[in-house]
Amino acid sequence: MNQIAELCRDLKKDFKPKIQNPASPVSCWSEKDLLDGKVVDAFVIIFRTRGCSWALRSGCSMCGYFNDSLWEKISDEDMIRQFDTVMEKYAGEKFVKIFTSGSFLDEKEISSKVRKKILSRLVETADKVSVESRPEYVKEETLSEIKDIFQEKTFEIGIGLETANDHIREHYLNKGFAFDDYKKAAKTLKKYNFKLKTYVLIKPLFMSEKESIDDAINTVEKIKNITDTVSFNPTNIQRNTLVNYLWRRKQYRSSWLWSIVEILRQSKKTAPNVYIKCDISGGGGIRGAHNCKNCDHDFLDKISKFSLSQDTKSFQNLKCECHEKWQDLLDIENLGFGSLINI
Amino acid sequence: MKFNIKKRNGPAQIGEFTFNDKKIITPNILFVDTSRFKAPDFADFLLTNNKTNGQNPVINVKDDDSCISKCIVYPDDISQKLYSSESKDGPADMFIVANAHQLFQQPKKFTDFITDLGEEIGYDKTIYTPTIGTPSSLALLTYMGIDFFDSTSAITAARNNTLFFTYGNYKKDELIEIPCSCPVCSKIDGKASEMSFQDILNHNYYALLTEMRHVRNAIMLGSLRNIVEARIKTSPNLCTVLRTLDNYHYDFLETRTPITSKQKLIATTKESLVRPEIKRFQQRVINRYRKPSSTSVLLLLPCSAKKPYSFSKSHHFFRERIMSSGNPFVVHEVIVTSPLGLVPRELELIYPAYAYDIPVTGIWDEDEKKMIRNMLSEYLKQNKYDKIIVHLPSEITDFVNDILGENIVTCVNHPTSNESLEHLSGVLKETVKDFDRIKPALRQEEDVKCFATYQFGRKIANKLLKGCNVRGRYPSLKILDKQKQLGMIIKDRGLISLTLDGGIRVIELDEYWVEIFDDFALKGSVFAPGVKDADINIRVGDEVIVKRNNNLCAVGVAMMNGDEMKSLSFGEAVKVRHKKNE
Numbered sequence: 010m011n012q013i014a015e016l017c018r019d020l021k022k023d024f025k026p027k028i029q030n031p032a033s034p035v036s037c038w039s040e041k042d043l044l045d046g047k048v049v050d051a052f053v054i055i056f057r058t059r060g061c062s063w064a065l066r067s068g069c070s071m072c073g074y075f076n077d078s079l080w081e082k083i084s085d086e087d088m089i090r091q092f093d094t095v096m097e098k099y100a101g102e103k104f105v106k107i108f109t110s111g112s113f114l115d116e117k118e119i120s121s122k123v124r125k126k127i128l129s130r131l132v133e134t135a136d137k138v139s140v141e142s143r144p145e146y147v148k149e150e151t152l153s154e155i156k157d158i159f160q161e162k163t164f165e166i167g168i169g170l171e172t173a174n175d176h177i178r179e180h181y182l183n184k185g186f187a188f189d190d191y192k193k194a195a196k197t198l199k200k201y202n203f204k205l206k207t208y209v210l211i212k213p214l215f216m217s218e219k220e221s222i223d224d225a226i227n228t229v230e231k232i233k234n235i236t237d238t239v240s241f242n243p244t245n246i247q248r249n250t251l252v253n254y255l256w257r258r259k260q261y262r263s264s265w266l267w268s269i270v271e272i273l274r275q276s277k278k279t280a281p282n283v284y285i286k287c288d289i290s291g292g293g294g295i296r297g298a299h300n301c302k303n304c305d306h307d308f309l310d311k312i313s314k315f316s317l318s319q320d321t322k323s324f325q326n327l328k329c330e331c332h333e334k335w336q337d338l339l340d341i342e343n344l345g346f347g348s349l350i351n352i
Numbered sequence: 353m354k355f356n357i358k359k360r361n362g363p364a365q366i367g368e369f370t371f372n373d374k375k376i377i378t379p380n381i382l383f384v385d386t387s388r389f390k391a392p393d394f395a396d397f398l399l400t401n402n403k404t405n406g407q408n409p410v411i412n413v414k415d416d417d418s419c420i421s422k423c424i425v426y427p428d429d430i431s432q433k434l435y436s437s438e439s440k441d442g443p444a445d446m447f448i449v450a451n452a453h454q455l456f457q458q459p460k461k462f463t464d465f466i467t468d469l470g471e472e473i474g475y476d477k478t479i480y481t482p483t484i485g486t487p488s489s490l491a492l493l494t495y496m497g498i499d500f501f502d503s504t505s506a507i508t509a510a511r512n513n514t515l516f517f518t519y520g521n522y523k524k525d526e527l528i529e530i531p532c533s534c535p536v537c538s539k540i541d542g543k544a545s546e547m548s549f550q551d552i553l554n555h556n557y558y559a560l561l562t563e564m565r566h567v568r569n570a571i572m573l574g575s576l577r578n579i580v581e582a583r584i585k586t587s588p589n590l591c592t593v594l595r596t597l598d599n600y601h602y603d604f605l606e607t608r609t610p611i612t613s614k615q616k617l618i619a620t621t622k623e624s625l626v627r628p629e630i631k632r633f634q635q636r637v638i639n640r641y642r643k644p645s646s647t648s649v650l651l652l653l654p655c656s657a658k659k660p661y662s663f664s665k666s667h668h669f670f671r672e673r674i675m676s677s678g679n680p681f682v683v684h685e686v687i688v689t690s691p692l693g694l695v696p697r698e699l700e701l702i703y704p705a706y707a708y709d710i711p712v713t714g715i716w717d718e719d720e721k722k723m724i725r726n727m728l729s730e731y732l733k734q735n736k737y738d739k740i741i742v743h744l745p746s747e748i749t750d751f752v753n754d755i756l757g758e759n760i761v762t763c764v765n766h767p768t769s770n771e772s773l774e775h776l777s778g779v780l781k782e783t784v785k786d787f788d789r790i791k792p793a794l795r796q797e798e799d800v801k802c803f804a805t806y807q808f809g810r811k812i813a814n815k816l817l818k819g820c821n822v823r824g825r826y827p828s829l830k831i832l833d834k835q836k837q838l839g840m841i842i843k844d845r846g847l848i849s850l851t852l853d854g855g856i857r858v859i860e861l862d863e864y865w866v867e868i869f870d871d872f873a874l875k876g877s878v879f880a881p882g883v884k885d886a887d888i889n890i891r892v893g894d895e896v897i898v899k900r901n902n903n904l905c906a907v908g909v910a911m912m913n914g915d916e917m918k919s920l921s922f923g924e925a926v927k928v929r930h931k932k933n934e
Contacts, residue, residue: 259454333549334511340388344399344409345504346424348453348483352508 013183014067017251021068021075024249031083032090033057035110037098041317043284044104044137048317051104052135054095058118059083061111063143063185070183070214073247074110088123096130105131106139113140114151114166121154128158137163139206144168144186144194152201165204167240168194172210172224173231181213188231195235207236211243211272211287211298212264214252217342218335221264225272226279233280241276243269243298245291256296262350266292266300266308267335270324273312277321286316304329353418355445355476357923360892360912361571362628363470363497363608367478369445371418378478379494379567381485381560382411382502389507392557399502411446422446422480427455427465446500447473452481459592460600463496467601470497475916483508487518487563488586491579492594494567497608501564506556510549516559518566520586524552534558575615581623591623598626606632607913610892612845617708625691625719629704634693634727641806643696643735644798646790647684649783650737652752654744654767655689657712660700660827666768670743673777679784681795684737688748690720693727698799699806701827702846714747721751729755739783743767743776796822800829800841800848807847807895812858833857847895852930855897855907863887865897866910866917866926874898874905874934878926883917886925890914898926906931 035055042051060078061068068075099105107127111118119127131138138159147166155164170191171182178184195205209228212221229239243264246256255261269287276285289312291297293305300308308327315323338352354370358377367378376396383395391398395414402408411420423444447469449455455462469479478499485493485501486509493501509516513524517531527544530537536554540547547555570576584590597605605628617629624630651674656664662671674680685697695705716724732755740759742749745767753759760783762776800822804813816831816838824830824840831838831854838854841847850858859865865887868874872882878898890896890910898906908928910917917925 258451259457260451336388337507337511340386341384341504341507343401344384344386344482344502345453346409346448346482347451349504349508350454352511 011180011183013070013180013251016254017070017183018067020249020251020254021064024075024080026076026078026080028057028077029079031057031079031081031087032094034091034095035077035108037095039100039102042104042106043286043317049104050100050102051106052099052102053106053108055108055110056088056091056119057083058088058109058111060118061109061143062115062117064111067183067185068250069185070181070251071210071244071247073250073253076248077110085120085123088119089126092123092127092130099134101134103134103136104139105135105137108141112142112146114142114146114148116146121151125154125158128155132158132162135162137165139165139167139204141167141169144190147194147197149197149200152198152203155203156201163204164201165206165238166194166198167206167208169208169210169242170228170232171208171242172213173228174224177213177216177224181215182210192235204237205235206238206240207232208240208242211241211269213244214255214261218265218268219339219342222268222271222339226275229276229279229283229285233283236283238284238286239276239280241269241272241285241287243287243289243292245289245298246296259350260347263291263296263298265335265338266298266305266312267332269298269312270308270327273315274321274324277319285319287312288316300329300335301331304331353420353445355478355922357476357912359572360608360610361574361576362495362605363467364494364567364571364576365475365497365499366568366571367499369413369420371413371416374413374416374418376413377568378499379490379564379571380500381564382480382500383557384503384507385412389503389553391503392554392561394557394561397500399504420446420478422448424448424450425469426450427461444477446478446480448480448482450482453483456481456484456589459589460596463593463596463601466496466498467597467604471604474919475912476920476922485560486521487516487559488520488583489590490560490563491567491570491576491583492590494571495576495580496593496597501560503557503560506553506560510553510556513549513552515544515547515552516556518559518563518583518586532559534562573615574610574613577627577629578615578618581618581621584623585621594623598623598628602628602631607891607915612703612847612893613707614844615707617704619691619708619710622719624710625723627691630691630708633702633704636806637694637696637699638727638730638734640809641696641699641802642810643684643737644698644795644802646794646798647682648738648787649683649780650735650740651683651685651780652740652742652744652756653685653687654748655687655695657709659706659708661687661695662697662700662826669768669773670776673773673780676777677780677784679787679789681790681792682784682787683780686731688724688728688744688752690716690724693724694731696802698802701841701843702803702806706846714745716747716751724748725752725755728752732756738787741776741779741783743772793821796829800831803841804839804848808858808864811861812863815858815861816854845893847893849929850895850897850907852904852907852932855904855930859897859899859902859904864890864894865899866890866914868898868900868905870900872900874928874931877911877924877928878906878908880912880917880920880923880925883925886914886917888914888918890917896926898928904932905934 035057037054039050060075060080064075246253289298292309293299299305311323342349356368357365359366369376382397382399383391385391385398385400398412400410402410421444480500483504486505514521524544530544570579584594609628656666658664661667687695742759743762762779764771801813801817821832822829827843830840836853837851839848839850842849867885868882869884891913894910896910906928907930908926911924
């Protein structure tokens with residue numbers, strides 16, 4: 010095990026989940042999203058599972074979603090109870106997004122029996138269902154089962170590639186898979202005509218603002234012919250993670266919203282046919298991507314508008330005094346030997 | 353590229369890098385030079401992004417391709433585990449502290465780390481703490497042994513409309529008048545609030561440059577600590593660093609602090625009380641020094657503004673009364689003072705006793721009282737007297753009286769009032785007549801022996817003075833073995849300078865010695881590469897004996913401490929005064 014993996018594991022050593030009820034889902038709500046180019050209501054479900062298998066071994070340096078997991082086996086009955094609970098709030102939205110804080114296709118989290126039951130029920134009303142999975146669970150047999158349920162309806166799998174750069178993924182993120190694994194999974198799911206959403210991380214640990222912008226844009230260049238959607242995730246500071254550890258020691262800052270706008274602009278230019286979006290968890294707060302206090306709200310608004318409209322004109326009138334500071338940072342951050350985190 | 357050390361003042365050093373035909377001194381500032389920020393014309397070093405290799409920082413000499421070989425060190429944190437691939441043993445000349453800014457937010461940890469790093473990398477390496485260092489902190493950081501700073505703080509401050517001054521930073525809107533005449537500020541025709549980013553940045557560059565020069569001057573003069581104490585008053589954080597340094601890293605400071613100085617020691621702050629020079633003086637008085645053995649009457653006296661004390665008017669009065677007492681040499685004068693505590697008369701020529709200056713108010717604060725009481729009671733444990741006479745103003749007597757035991761107070765109102773002096777005379781006459789008459793020559797020899805004990809320790813002092821006479825007019829006293837001169841007190845040094853005969857006499861005692869290699873031909877000074885071994889108790893400014901195979905070669909003045917002489921491969925180790933003909 011390399012050092013970063015050890016650190017990520019050690020930080021979880023004394024972790025005890027706060028909520029220990031196996032029958033209670035993490036959350037569910039309705040939000041706006043795009044479906045076939047139109048803005049629609051989308052239903053979001055977050056299941057509580059035993060947890061991401063990778064997180065249980067060591068986990069990624071920025072991921073704190075395991076905080077919502079039970080860390081113990083959950084019975085099929087309890088999983089179904091969770092599903093029944095969220096379905097009480099389901100209003101027949103045409104688009105449903107499922108999260109498990111891990112991999113929906115990992116049978117250690119969701120058994121194939123439960124998976125089938127959930128998807129079969131949803132496909133009755135929804136036109137599109139979206140799930141997430143690490144590439145190692147994107148297997149022919151699993152996909153062919155799902156294909157039987159979905160037929161011509163849209164099934165989307167989101168994979169957290171984070172970056173096309175293997176060095177960064179291995180040494181800064183401890184992601185545990187290579188770019189080739191992602192490409193293989195992409196090929197497999199294309200065979201079944203499923204959609205691929207690729208998550209790209211903005212501002213991995215140990216990278217300067219400038220380096221992270223370059224890396225994100227470079228990643229889009231590398232995957233624009235593979236993926237249907239790019240969803241940018243700016244790192245937010247989640248508890249019990251290595252990111253959190255370094256943030257508390259003032260050795261990490263989430264990205265600037267200026268950087269995100271720059272990345273979205275460049276990405277749309279590079280990959281005009283790919284759907285490009287960005288949901289900013291914790292945006293505007295100290296634990297999320299932010300600029301100065303004055304302009305955060307405006308930026309977040311314009312970024313979510315862009316995610317729905319795909320039109321970079323959304324960014325035209327963004328202005329703030331902090332633009333100069335951000336420019337300074339891009340110019341001199343690397344000259345500070347780790348000292349110029351918060352300029 | 354070559355690196356040399358020109359001058360030391362505590363852990364601070366003036367170094368000199370030679371690149372091709374260019375010489376650049378340290379401490380110095382690395383100026384950011386990027387597409388966005390152009391380094392000012394006066395920059396010696398540039399801090400730039402490497403254009404060919406990603407964004408890695410490069411430190412360049414201006415108008416020259418030379419770089420300094422460097423090594424990054426990580427404070428003991430998680431990032432060290434992840435990135436400690438580079439070794440501290442490499443041939444690097446510059447040690448760069450990563451995350452220096454974050455470390456500096458924890459002043460105690462910062463101080464511990466920098467002193468540990470200084471110990472570890474040795475005397476001939478330089479330390480760079482990126483992004484920290486502003487005009488108010490440069491003096492302190494340099495005093496800790498940091499050699500390189502950069503201009504990033506000037507940029508980030510300017511971006512926040514903040515101007516640098518040695519007495520702290522001010523936002524431009526807070527400046528009703530522009531309190532600066534640097535080339536930028538003197539051109540501003542109007543209010544500070546109208547200054548542009550570029551104006552403020554350039555002002556900040558000048559402010560850094562000016563303070564850096566002040567600091568370098570102070571190191572050359574040997575007065576850096578005085579500036580340090582003045583500057584830290586602007587920030588509790590800086591104050592914490594200095595107090596941590598003084599309290600927890602005394603050995604680190606003391607081994608690097610010269611034994612003498614021509615500069616005044618300005619004791620105007622709380623921190624002055626624990627300066628390494630002061631603490632060393634106090635420890636030597638308690639641990640090394642013993643009173644002249646023929647004295648039996650202790651006379652406690654107040655200090656005088658003029659130094660040495662005996663050259664002052666007030667002490668002239670006291671001495672007149674002592675000399676006319678009938679048995680003056682049985683009386684031992686000890687001066688009670690802050691911040692030194694106690695100064696026996698024979699040590700008044702020694703640094704810092706002859707060089708300190710304090711505000712005189714007659715008001716003693718609790719720290720001073722505690723220090724004087726502690727020192728006095730320790731002193732009296734080591735040095736026994738039959739009678740104690742206290743000729744101190746009542747402000748002092750009040751807080752020392754209870755630890756003196758039986759004593760006679762002779763000061764009525766002011767120590768130099770006629771009434772007081774008359775009373776002193778009367779009590780002295782009455783007291784000294786009970787003791788055997790002490791001969792002046794004996795007492796003078798004892799006084800010089802006390803002086804030598806303070807300087808060299810008891811072993812050398814006993815041997816040096818054994819069977820000798822002391823001749824000459826105070827303070828230029830000579831130690832004579834019959835007609836052969838062994839040494840002499842030099843007022844300007846505040847130390848005894850030895851002759852070759854003096855050196856021969858004490859060579860076998862294995863103290864204050866420097867041994868040179870067999871094949872090292874001694875011409876002029878002793879240089880560090882020629883030093884085979886040295887007494888690690890030697891400090892800069894000490895009188896030392898140079899030997900080869902236990903044979904005396906020379907006597908002279910140490911230019912570096914013993915540890916440094918042993919480890920360095922360049923630089924003057926001993927300035928030779930007398931060399932033996934070989």
